[in-house]
Amino acid sequence: MNPLRLIATALCCVAIVFGGLTFSSDAQLDPNFYGKTCPQLQSIVYQILSNVATKDPRMPASLIRLHFHDCFVQGCDASVLLNKTSTIVTEQDALPNINSLRGLDVINQIKTAIEKACPNTVSCADILTLSAGISSVLTGGPGPSFTLTQLKSAFADQGLTTLDLVSLSGAHTFGRSRCFLFSDRLYNFSNTGKPDPTLDATYLKVLQKQCPQNGPGDTRVNFDPTTPDILDKNYYNNLQVKKGLLQSDQELFSTPGADTIGIVNNFANNQNAFFQNFANSMIRMGNIGVLTGKKGEIRTQCNFVNKKKKSPELDITGVTSTESIEGGVVSSI
Ligand code: HEM
Numbered sequence: 001m002n003p004l005r006l007i008a009t010a011l012c013c014v015a016i017v018f019g020g021l022t023f024s025s026d027a028q029l030d031p032n033f034y035g036k037t038c039p040q041l042q043s044i045v046y047q048i049l050s051n052v053a054t055k056d057p058r059m060p061a062s063l064i065r066l067h068f069h070d071c072f073v074q075g076c077d078a079s080v081l082l083n084k085t086s087t088i089v090t091e092q093d094a095l096p097n098i099n100s101l102r103g104l105d106v107i108n109q110i111k112t113a114i115e116k117a118c119p120n121t122v123s124c125a126d127i128l129t130l131s132a133g134i135s136s137v138l139t140g141g142p143g144p145s146f147t148l149t150q151l152k153s154a155f156a157d158q159g160l161t162t163l164d165l166v167s168l169s170g171a172h173t174f175g176r177s178r179c180f181l182f183s184d185r186l187y188n189f190s191n192t193g194k195p196d197p198t199l200d201a202t203y204l205k206v207l208q209k210q211c212p213q214n215g216p217g218d219t220r221v222n223f224d225p226t227t228p229d230i231l232d233k234n235y236y237n238n239l240q241v242k243k244g245l246l247q248s249d250q251e252l253f254s255t256p257g258a259d260t261i262g263i264v265n266n267f268a269n270n271q272n273a274f275f276q277n278f279a280n281s282m283i284r285m286g287n288i289g290v291l292t293g294k295k296g297e298i299r300t301q302c303n304f305v306n307k308k309k310k311s312p313e314l315d316i317t318g319v320t321s322t323e324s325i326e327g328g329v330v331s332s333i
Pocket residue numbers: 058060061062063064065068096098099100142143144145146151168169171172174175176177178181246248
């Protein structure tokens with residue numbers, strides 16, 4: 001499978017999630033939701049992605065991460081697009097999201113192109129209860145220093161398996177991480193005053209050069225030192241030779257006796273197996289916490305929850321933006 005097409009397919013899941021849900025009470029997400037109303041949807045996404053990737057090779061990585069962050073904070077509801085208002089703590093301000101938000105412009109571009117090609121068919125899915133999300137917004141999912149046990153538990157909390165964990169971590173085959181997120185591994189791992197022993201000695205030196213001790217923590221380093229902008233199986237080959245960038249990456253291979261080691265070895269030997277599992281797990285991740293039927297609402301503008309309606313069935317008190325959604329305050333995506 002062409003890696004860019006794989007990413008486009010994954011992002012179409014985003015578009016479909018952004019695109020809203022049917023409102024029957026037993027509604028399910030449907031990958032062919034726009035099959036009739038907007039059959040060009042996937043090719044539009046692919047086209048825009050191809051253009052964007054040519055100009056900015058890191059962008060596909062940033063988009064995939066944006067989707068991950070949207071899904072791990074209160075489900076995939078495009079709430080990462082919500083603007084801050086007096087009643088909404090926006091995911092956009094969450095520290096872990098800052099690096100991903102560069103993807104928002106492209107999402108806007110995709111939305112605009114889809115709306116042009118298929119007027120009045122695509123809108124935004126949303127949830128009604130935003131208030132409970134505040135603490136998770138501020139922590140925003142698993143951390144780079146998580147152990148394997150913590151990673152498994154963070155994924156299990158979202159209904160995802162160990163296989164999903166290993167497959168989806170393969171997204172770290174491209175993109176960048178800022179130094180401060182892993183520099184403890186280079187100088188003072190677990191307060192030992194020494195580097196992480198599961199880090200290859202030559203790679204350690206390379207990273208120490210890129211991220212000097214007490215240097216600027218926001219310097220960006222490639223996740224994959226071999227093919228930094230390509231979605232391929234090299235992430236797993238890197239783990240086999242102790243060249244995982246984050247502790248959470250290397251844990252998958254270097255935790256003694258772990259059931260993840262066999263999966264890493266399989267993907268390291270077989271790119272098709274990785275692609276197939278990555279696609280499956282992206283779909284599983286795209287289904288996290290999606291609200292169907294009357295539990296959710298389709299946002300008329302992605303950046304705001306809908307204006308409060310007086311409805312006997314839907315109590316949306318306390319979740320409605322006090323800002324006006326009229327008057328062109330925000331771009332309509
Ligand atoms: C397993 C737990 C995970 C942890 C601990 C983790 C952690 C991180 C961290 C610390 C960064 C660097 C952020 C920055 O510099 O601001 C990052 C970047 C990235 N993550 Fe993850 N991540 C995880 C899972 C995932 C998943 C499931 C995906 C997608 C399926 C993903 C996709 C990415 C991508 C593509 C980047 C690079 C983004 C860019 O360059 O703009 N990560 N991740």
